[in-house]
Amino acid sequence: MSGGLAIAVRVSRIDTVAANIKRFRLVRHDGEPLPVFSAGAHVIVTMDDDGHRRRNPYSLMSAPHDTSGYDISVLRVAESRGGSAFLHEKLREGDALTISHPVNLFHADKRGRKHILLAGGIGITPFLAMMAEFDRANVAFELHYAMRSREHGAYWQELVERYGAHRVKLYFSAENDVLPVASLLHNQPLGTHAYVCGPDRMTDFVLRTARECGWPKSNVHSERFLAPISGKAFDAELLRSGIVVRVGDHESILEAVEAAGIDAPYMCRGGACGQCETAVVACNGVLAHHDVYLSEEEKASGRKVMICVSRFDGTKLSLDL
Numbered sequence: 001m002s003g004g005l006a007i008a009v010r011v012s013r014i015d016t017v018a019a020n021i022k023r024f025r026l027v028r029h030d031g032e033p034l035p036v037f038s039a040g041a042h043v044i045v046t047m048d049d050d051g052h053r054r055r056n057p058y059s060l061m062s063a064p065h066d067t068s069g070y071d072i073s074v075l076r077v078a079e080s081r082g083g084s085a086f087l088h089e090k091l092r093e094g095d096a097l098t099i100s101h102p103v104n105l106f107h108a109d110k111r112g113r114k115h116i117l118l119a120g121g122i123g124i125t126p127f128l129a130m131m132a133e134f135d136r137a138n139v140a141f142e143l144h145y146a147m148r149s150r151e152h153g154a155y156w157q158e159l160v161e162r163y164g165a166h167r168v169k170l171y172f173s174a175e176n177d178v179l180p181v182a183s184l185l186h187n188q189p190l191g192t193h194a195y196v197c198g199p200d201r202m203t204d205f206v207l208r209t210a211r212e213c214g215w216p217k218s219n220v221h222s223e224r225f226l227a228p229i230s231g232k233a234f235d236a237e238l239l240r241s242g243i244v245v246r247v248g249d250h251e252s253i254l255e256a257v258e259a260a261g262i263d264a265p266y267m268c269r270g271g272a273c274g275q276c277e278t279a280v281v282a283c284n285g286v287l288a289h290h291d292v293y294l295s296e297e298e299k300a301s302g303r304k305v306m307i308c309v310s311r312f313d314g315t316k317l318s319l320d321l
């Protein structure tokens with residue numbers, strides 16, 4: 001099912017928490033409790049922007065056991081195709097939205113004896129829920145949080161107050177602080193798990209350093225806030241539906257398919273969950289795979305495409321959809 005069952009919510013509160021970051025409190029429209037979720041989960045927020053439907057994933061940052069509402073924090077992206085701009089500039093307290101049920105692709109591993117969380121900028125959001133869960137269960141953790149500046153970083157003061165400076169370390173690039181990834185990943189006790197969520201360069205560096213330090217793959221976890229990439233417009237032939245859709249330059253294949261009234265499956269809309277995997281029946285051109293789900297061999301085979309983030313450059317693309 002596309003995105004699972006939807007939940008009607010109302011925005012009960014909006015706060016500006018840092019330069020370009022707002023927090024939104026969402027409560028159920030019918031006043032009932034929201035589903036319990038596990039830390040690291042996200043929801044897909046569906047927005048009606050003057051008749052234009054936008055759907056973006058946002059991590060749940062509130063405490064997982066708090067079912068009275070969900071909190072999300074959203075960075076206003078400079079090159080926004082509309083979602084973060086809508087949330088920052090048009091959405092008001094009291095407005096209605098629809099969200100999906102929470103989905104978790106960034107679990108904390110309960111077997112971990114210690115957890116090291118590496119956050120960059122808005123990548124702090126899933127860790128806010130994780131820290132609440134670790135603290136409640138008395139599990140050892142450390143947060144290493146890199147931000148552009150004190151003004152651009154969200155929640156850092158309250159995190160230090162709540163969890164203590166021994167567990168929360170801050171790095172402001174405007175003050176020439178550098179997150180010491182290599183020394184952090186060296187010499188950790190056996191059974192430690194590391195988690196990273198931040199800009200791609202940071203995530204790549206942490207994953208590479210962990211590999212070089214000999215960390216087992218199963219102890220290193222990451223989530224990327226991937227979004228559809230813009231590119232040249234193209235046509236995609238949907239063989240099962242018997243139509244051709246035009247995929248605009250600022251649109252994903254999934255968005256074009258949905259706009260044509262076809263219900264395609266998705267869960268993360270960020271190239272990570274595998275739900276939107278679609279078989280490529282014919283392809284005369286180059287598939288630009290932007291997901292982190294398919295293996296390099298699968299990408300090279302040209303037989304599958306993740307339609308939420310990937311694009312195409314060529315003359316013919318036929319999909320089993």
Ligand SMILES: Cc1cc2nc3c(=O)[nH]c(=O)nc-3n(C[C@H](O)[C@H](O)[C@H](O)COP(=O)(O)OP(=O)(O)OC[C@H]3O[C@@H](n4cnc5c(N)ncnc54)[C@H](O)[C@@H]3O)c2cc1C
Nearest residue numbers: 056057058059074075080081082083084125225226227270
């Ligand atoms: C699982 C998951 C969880 C997410 N959780 C959050 C969250 O808690 N808070 C949050 O603000 N965003 C989160 N995102 C990103 C979010 O879904 C949107 O991509 C983001 O809000 C921008 O949306 P947009 O519609 O304004 O622009 P988009 O069209 O989605 O993006 C426009 C351009 O900006 C780039 N971009 C997108 N996000 C960023 C970013 N953070 N920094 C720099 N460039 C970016 C895109 O690659 C694209 O080129 C999450 C994404 C995923 C996949």
Ligand code: FES
Nearest residue numbers: 269272273276308
């Ligand atoms: S919807 Fe998750 S990979 Fe496309």
